[in-house]
Amino acid sequence: MNAVYWSLTALLIMGHGDTLDRDEMIDFVMSCWDEEAGAFSAHPDHDVHLRSTLSAIQILSMQNALNRVDVDRVVKFYLSLQQPSGSFAGDAFGETDTRFLYCAVNALSLLGKLDKLDIQKTVAYIKRCRNFDGGFGAVAGAESHASRVFVCVAALAILDRLDEVDQPTLYWWLSERQLPNGGLNGRPEKLEDVCYSFWVSSALSILNKLTWIDSSKLEAFILSAQNTESGGIADRPGNMPDIFHTMFGLAGLSLLGYPALVDLDPVYCMPASIIENLGLRKGWKALQRRTS
């Protein structure tokens, strides 16, 4: 399910949303619906998960088929995963992570049911995940990591609570992710990876500070991770491409204003026009799209 979401979003960013058959895709998504659990799994016969449920909702939204979702049951599923602490588990296994909190907030927002969420409790938990360096971790007490900075900042944006971000400290921390080779890493002294082109750039866009990184250097880095024989983008130059890094590389390029790409909403990681039509656009700012 996640692979389908990455593929569709990547194609839409490139303006080729019709490449994959719409009906087949919707059929696949619906074949992952678990009537008993009231949610979607990653593949037919797999256990349901809140992440695959979000991907399903995003795909159906992008395919203009959101009416296929049993909204009340999905809302019930998400709410059932919120823990007393305010964090969210991903599934019955019980692993909690701020990624899952973002999945819940994003999904409920797309379904127009954010009012069913205990927003106070959710925001209070995100606040507990905020660290001394301005960043956010996976759980309260965990180290700041760019991926969790994205999910927490994006969730706060959806909940209109960006006031909980220690903005100056966080912009600084995010801009420090850029390495001399132009790529971005996820925390200090770690290696660059193309996917951070999205996690970091989206967070900076939401905070209106995307100018704090060298966009031309980052672009050059992402483009150098392309595989010119098979196509696609890898995690770093010379490695095998995969759909995940292709998607997030393209997402980064879109935010950086790369020519001929479609605008992406960094909060929802979906085409900006779709989010605008749903009336969900927040005050983020990407770089101006260049004409050449």
Place this chain on the structure above:
Amino acid sequence: MDLPAEEEQPLYSQRPEWADVVPLEQYESVAPLAPIFYTDEYRDATNYFRGIVKSGEMSPRVLELTENIIRQNPGHYSAWQYRYKTLMALKSPLDDELQLMDELAIKHLKTYQVWHHRRLLVQQTRNPGPELEFIANSLQVDTKNYHTWSYRQWILAYFNDDALWSHELDFMESMLESDVRNNSAWHHRFFVVFQSGVRSGDEDRDAVVRRELAFVKERIAIAPNNASAWNYLRGVLDHTKISYCELQAFVLPYSLPQPPLGTPPEVVDLESPLPSKNSQLPCVAAVEFMADIHEAAGGGDLVKATEVGYVLYELGKYLTYRSFGNPWQMSTILYARDTGNTGSRNP
């Protein structure tokens, strides 16, 4: 229970002792959009897994089956969950399970499920002591593993036993001794010292702050170009509401291109340890810190500000891709560049 090497294992479909189980194929639509290339062994094992889940069987052979699946795919969270339920139903000895997990955790360090399963087990055994040792060992393999550090924090906070907390400072010192740039270790230190309550012996918070400031300054002196240490310093100051200006004497030497002359090397100022001999100066983080100090002091000191701006300009690596958040800093840099006014510094 030791499994024989994988290549010697017959498929479950070929084992007579599994003949009573009805394997269930995974549903596959006619043209799967994102097909997963399963091996025969994986397909076979998961077919039998679906079979025993359907019948609700919880037996020793289910433990063998789930172990097989987990070894092939440590991310199969359903197999983990069912394994845990089976262990509980069978009242299996959890210390044996933890020992098995020791091996799997090292093999599959970056898998969430391995650590979450451990959490569930330790909540049952209520024996956290050996876990800290296990964590220390696994950190030798991967010093910055996010899950491992997070698990350590969970153990400490969940059991909240003074005896467990008491070794943490030593543990972190040793981690930083091996790699002073280990951001996870610095984060953990902040967690232990400032974000997990006050334990006996640390009630004098002023003494704790003095200790931490001395610790981080010493580490900065050893290796100044270390973002984690500077973040830690700023974190301590922000948390205790100490003004950045109070650190000026310490930070200044790090923001200059060469070490100060005329200082006898035997005299070590503990309040303001100097950069170690082979440090690369100026240290960018120190220059940024000085800029923040000048801003905090009122920002009207234009000569000082342009001097800072010029040093930043020279540090080409940074200035080519920074536009600095506050207009004050940006304007001083532009002023320095445009007018060539570098205050007292020679170009």
